[in-house]
Amino acid sequence: MIVPQIVFWVMAVIAVLAGIGVIASRQPIRSVLSLVAVMLALSVIFLLLSAQFVFAVQVIVYAGAVMVLFLFVVALLGPIRERTSRRLRFQWPLSILIVAVFGVFVYAEAQGIGFRAPDKVDMTFFGTVEQIAIGLFTTYLFPFELTSILLLVAAVGAIYLSRGGRTASEIRRQEEEEEYNVA
Amino acid sequence: MPDYGQIQVGAGTLDARLVLGLAFILFLLGAVGVLIRRNPIVILVCIELMLNAANLTLITFAAQLHNLEGQLFTLMTMTVAAAEAVVGLAILIDIYRVRDVDDIDELSELKG
Numbered sequence: 001m002i003v004p005q006i007v008f009w010v011m012a013v014i015a016v017l018a019g020i021g022v023i024a025s026r027q028p029i030r031s032v033l034s035l036v037a038v039m040l041a042l043s044v045i046f047l048l049l050s051a052q053f054v055f056a057v058q059v060i061v062y063a064g065a066v067m068v069l070f071l072f073v074v075a076l077l078g079p080i081r082e083r084t085s086r087r088l089r090f091q092w093p094l095s096i097l098i099v100a101v102f103g104v105f106v107y108a109e110a111q112g113i114g115f116r117a118p119d120k121v122d123m124t125f126f127g128t129v130e131q132i133a134i135g136l137f138t139t140y141l142f143p144f145e146l147t148s149i150l151l152l153v154a155a156v157g158a159i160y161l162s163r164g165g166r167t168a169s170e171i172r173r174q175e176e177e178e179e180y181n182v183a
Numbered sequence: 184m185p186d187y188g189q190i191q192v193g194a195g196t197l198d199a200r201l202v203l204g205l206a207f208i209l210f211l212l213g214a215v216g217v218l219i220r221r222n223p224i225v226i227l228v229c230i231e232l233m234l235n236a237a238n239l240t241l242i243t244f245a246a247q248l249h250n251l252e253g254q255l256f257t258l259m260t261m262t263v264a265a266a267e268a269v270v271g272l273a274i275l276i277d278i279y280r281v282r283d284v285d286d287i288d289e290l291s292e293l294k295g
Contacts, residue, residue: 004192023216028224049246095218115187118249147262154266161273
């Protein structure tokens, strides 16, 4: 059967094209929407690789919630055009060079590495919610509980950073007024 | 010796090397984006792209080794990515409240 490979190739092409769109589009909103396309294409590949629960989480939490947060911020801050002038000279060619060197190293490392024989487990229920839950609530219970603390810290930090109150520009204006009054 | 790189997908097979190659390309695209783009939001988006590529390798090896731990780690990665995105965007909003930033190189007040 050739069907899985057709699905994989279609999704891989979509993911790579959308990935190019992420880094090539001028407007941030197009980058964010391209990343949503990448995530949806990857979620189909997750489904191919029998990761049903991760597929659902990827679509709902990642492409749904996290990217909507990005869209909110882009909409809140308004359209920001990147300037054409650069502080850093040769930023483009240097970036490409650094990433190319890194890529060549990783590719060279990956050569001649074989795959280990897969474990002998029943693949019928692989990746189902039940199996994930058994792993998450027995062996990995402690890291799972730690992620809840991480999320709490992140939420408190985000609220603290984006809370209301005086902004720096208001403080500066007030200081200027005080200086004016003194003078 | 059988080729363990072939992952059973339903009735057919899928070569794990292809999927790893896709993750590799996506990761390099994200790395290029972080280096060449100067809009802070787009840089955060490119970091998310790299995290997604890393997730894909975890899922691939989970399927190849018939080991569920890769998928569990993917869920952890997603949590960390969500927390990172939230804090990063909050910092950005806090900066934008003070002034407009259209180039991340302008945020260099902390340099010694």
